[in-house]
Amino acid sequence: MLSEKYILEKSLDQITQIARDFGLDFFNMHFEICPADILYTFGAYGMPARFSHWSFGKAYHKMKTQYDYNLNRLYEMVINSDPCYAFLLEGNSIVQNKMVMAHVLAHCDFFKNNIHFQNTNRKMIESMSVSAQRIRDYEFSYGKDRVESFLDSVICLQEHIDFYSHIGKEKSSMLKSDPVSSTNKVKKAEAPYNDLWQMGEKEQKTGSGEEEKNQESPENTEKDVLCFIMEYGRDLENWQRDIISIIREEMFYFWPQMQTKIMNEGWATYWHSRIMRELDLDEDESLEFAKLHASVIQHSKTTINPYHLGLKLLEDIENRWDEPSEEEKVKYGRAGSEGRDKIFEVRELDNDVSFLRNYLSKNFIEQEDLYLYRKIGQEWKVVEKNWQNIRDGLVANIINGGFPYIIVEDGDFEKRGELYLKHVFEGNELDIYYLERTLPHVYKLWGRPAHLETVLDNKRVLFSYNGDKVSKKFC
Amino acid sequence: MPGNYIITREDWSLHRKGEIDRQRHQEKVKEAVKKNLAEIVSEESIILSDGHKIIKIPVRSLEEPHFQFDHGKKQHAGQGEGDSSVGDVLGKDYKKQAAKGPGKGAGDEPGIDYYEAEITIDELAQMIFEDLGLPNLEPKKKPELSSESVEFKDIRKMGIQGNIDRKRTILENIKRRALDGKKGVSNIKREDLRYKAWEPTYKYESSAVVLAMMDTSGSMGPFEKYIARSFFFWMVRFLRTKYQNVKINFLSHHVIASETTEEEFFTVGASGGTRCSSVYELALKVIQKRYNPEDYNIYAFHFSDGDNLSSDNEKCVRLVQDLLKYCNLVGYGEIEGPYYFASTLKSAFRKIEDSNFITVSIKDKSGVYPALKKFFSPVPEKINV
Numbered sequence: 001m002l003s004e005k006y007i008l009e010k011s012l013d014q015i016t017q018i019a020r021d022f023g024l025d026f027f028n029m030h031f032e033i034c035p036a037d038i039l040y041t042f043g044a045y046g047m048p049a050r051f052s053h054w055s056f057g058k059a060y061h062k063m064k065t066q067y068d069y070n071l072n073r074l075y076e077m078v079i080n081s082d083p084c085y086a087f088l089l090e091g092n093s094i095v096q097n098k099m100v101m102a103h104v105l106a107h108c109d110f111f112k113n114n115i116h117f118q119n120t121n122r123k124m125i126e127s128m129s130v131s132a133q134r135i136r137d138y139e140f141s142y143g144k145d146r147v148e149s150f151l152d153s154v155i156c157l158q159e160h161i162d163f164y165s166h167i168g169k170e171k172s173s174m175l176k177s178d179p180v181s182s183t184n185k186v187k188k189a190e191a192p193y194n195d196l197w198q199m200g201e202k203e204q205k206t207g208s209g210e211e212e213k214n215q216e217s218p219e220n221t222e223k224d225v226l227c228f229i230m231e232y233g234r235d236l237e238n239w240q241r242d243i244i245s246i247i248r249e250e251m252f253y254f255w256p257q258m259q260t261k262i263m264n265e266g267w268a269t270y271w272h273s274r275i276m277r278e279l280d281l282d283e284d285e286s287l288e289f290a291k292l293h294a295s296v297i298q299h300s301k302t303t304i305n306p307y308h309l310g311l312k313l314l315e316d317i318e319n320r321w322d323e324p325s326e327e328e329k330v331k332y333g334r335a336g337s338e339g340r341d342k343i344f345e346v347r348e349l350d351n352d353v354s355f356l357r358n359y360l361s362k363n364f365i366e367q368e369d370l371y372l373y374r375k376i377g378q379e380w381k382v383v384e385k386n387w388q389n390i391r392d393g394l395v396a397n398i399i400n401g402g403f404p405y406i407i408v409e410d411g412d413f414e415k416r417g418e419l420y421l422k423h424v425f426e427g428n429e430l431d432i433y434y435l436e437r438t439l440p441h442v443y444k445l446w447g448r449p450a451h452l453e454t455v456l457d458n459k460r461v462l463f464s465y466n467g468d469k470v471s472k473k474f475c
Numbered sequence: 476m477p478g479n480y481i482i483t484r485e486d487w488s489l490h491r492k493g494e495i496d497r498q499r500h501q502e503k504v505k506e507a508v509k510k511n512l513a514e515i516v517s518e519e520s521i522i523l524s525d526g527h528k529i530i531k532i533p534v535r536s537l538e539e540p541h542f543q544f545d546h547g548k549k550q551h552a553g554q555g556e557g558d559s560s561v562g563d564v565l566g567k568d569y570k571k572q573a574a575k576g577p578g579k580g581a582g583d584e585p586g587i588d589y590y591e592a593e594i595t596i597d598e599l600a601q602m603i604f605e606d607l608g609l610p611n612l613e614p615k616k617k618p619e620l621s622s623e624s625v626e627f628k629d630i631r632k633m634g635i636q637g638n639i640d641r642k643r644t645i646l647e648n649i650k651r652r653a654l655d656g657k658k659g660v661s662n663i664k665r666e667d668l669r670y671k672a673w674e675p676t677y678k679y680e681s682s683a684v685v686l687a688m689m690d691t692s693g694s695m696g697p698f699e700k701y702i703a704r705s706f707f708f709w710m711v712r713f714l715r716t717k718y719q720n721v722k723i724n725f726l727s728h729h730v731i732a733s734e735t736t737e738e739e740f741f742t743v744g745a746s747g748g749t750r751c752s753s754v755y756e757l758a759l760k761v762i763q764k765r766y767n768p769e770d771y772n773i774y775a776f777h778f779s780d781g782d783n784l785s786s787d788n789e790k791c792v793r794l795v796q797d798l799l800k801y802c803n804l805v806g807y808g809e810i811e812g813p814y815y816f817a818s819t820l821k822s823a824f825r826k827i828e829d830s831n832f833i834t835v836s837i838k839d840k841s842g843v844y845p846a847l848k849k850f851f852s853p854v855p856e857k858i859n860v
Binding site: 040 | 487493541543
């Protein structure tokens, strides 16, 4: 074992040196070699330390089973933290580990330098273990079942936060997630909660509810359904508000990762292949690496492989800035040989949405044979080959993390204190089956009937749950 | 410039977080399966399986619902080999014939992730049988077959040469010599010798017979037969947990009764009227000829839609009373199909007052489980040995 570690350290010396020479800029690294069940546990929880919930157990079971049957293999896991933690699978071959370490360094460079990560908590592992402990304490105080069922409900709504709420607002305190600030927040939550009562009085006096209310619930919290419930939910106890704030902060931490999946994987894949080229690999090692690399970037007829798309698009950008066409030279003033600089700029400024929207070109889409498909009758058919529509379709699928955009329209619907959510319809219908099962969770959190407005067959529909059953009416 | 990294390898053997939450999830799966036993008991995939395989049960209550887009109505992106064009078919989606009942067809679409609990039929049977028992058993007649055998269980210092336990003898020798500070094996003395000793054991074997009787008259359609089939499937399995040996005899009848094979029993349809007494007579005959009640625990169960010739009812009551003399349990299951009418037979049976006679009515698939429960409800057990 010692010799393996020695070999790893030797190659890591080399790899970090090469990476630095290429201009990668990463945090101090902490590599940990761990057995499969541990790596898969981290994979399922998304982090090495997180609160306990059966849904993670479910994910773990699924991933571990696939590993046991040799259906998939997680080689590594890297955490956005400073120092950066990376977990390597025990039993990786030397070549696998070399590639994985190169890959991980590029991820770390991305975490450190991409602007969308600038507000993420680099001490999240510690924060998460502290909040996990708090949730554990709540289990002791309020009962395991109660805490579990409350978590069930919050998790159902977890992606409805507003990641960009800090822009232009004094809201950035929300992004800091040390336990002190979140307990403060719980206290703060009391104030707006009281405001709501005063608001009701005001309304009675003035008699015009709608406008008043919009002032009371500031616009920037509307998209943040979790925050709205946390602050205005009438029947929530402090421990419940705290749990909402914990989950919300964890989502803030994960959000930029979800929004840069294609870029981040593309970047890491780009650099592991460049770094591996610089290493002295013998024939067998080269072959092993080539196979491994090929399996990572294998594309699929029915999904987009972020490793593949990210890598190819970065390479395409590099080429276009290295050898601009006459038109580009004249029109955009591109001098040529700026490819490397350009992709470093992209890694700093873009996320997947802007990456695809700004850089997908006609040539690229045709060369990569991208298309859009949908279900027609019982068949899944290719329906779109027009490059602009494909670009827009790709972007549409990842906007808002691929989640429906849902806002709080009214926290006192029909003056009964009911919650009125609205799905901002952008052409894709919601899954009714899941909608009808999610609304009851909203009800549970809000403590009063919950409504969701959406669009079905070009008609506006209002789904409502009153504590007993879901009803639907066209409006 | 090395030094800005460390490689470590901790001892993770006590890290059980994932495992603990996995167990919690499994617990929840079991709870969910248990809550749905009534639905699951009559699943085709179980009843028609060979009885050994792992079955998959969709567990809806363990979904993690979110507001999400309708996968089936959305455009997705994919990547071809360079020659794709509009209209290419990437895959087909044959919707499984969804089981009747409240369920959602769209759950069969790809990409929608609903949790399927994998469970062996044995595990499922265990859950089902948890609440079942054999009711009202008479102190059973002498176990019809008790075989005597011997088992070596004990070690003694005295015994027959042939039964020397060499390993233990040598161990004793080593121990004794070690006390004197010597190593190794030598000089085995009488006090080192150990012998294997046996004890006689008695194995009681008991057998049960199921007389499966079914009305195959015109009014018994595939649905009615399916219900009967699910019922017998679990009944036989259950009896197998209680008895070493379970035999099933299939007796079908319309106006006249005959003994059939299992396959014919569940598939062959007949037509014409119904005279239930015929099958009871046949059952009595079978018992008298083949199964001595002294030796066998006899379970007779009859399925019908209750549409019996009214002139026959009196005779049926009398014959069932006869059957009760020989059987541990006699059951009558009436399947209330879509054309339900007040049954004459079931009301005729009301006269019979015997705790070993049980009637159940089943309206649909989910009625099988309650029927099983009623049939095998462990009524406060009489003290029996």
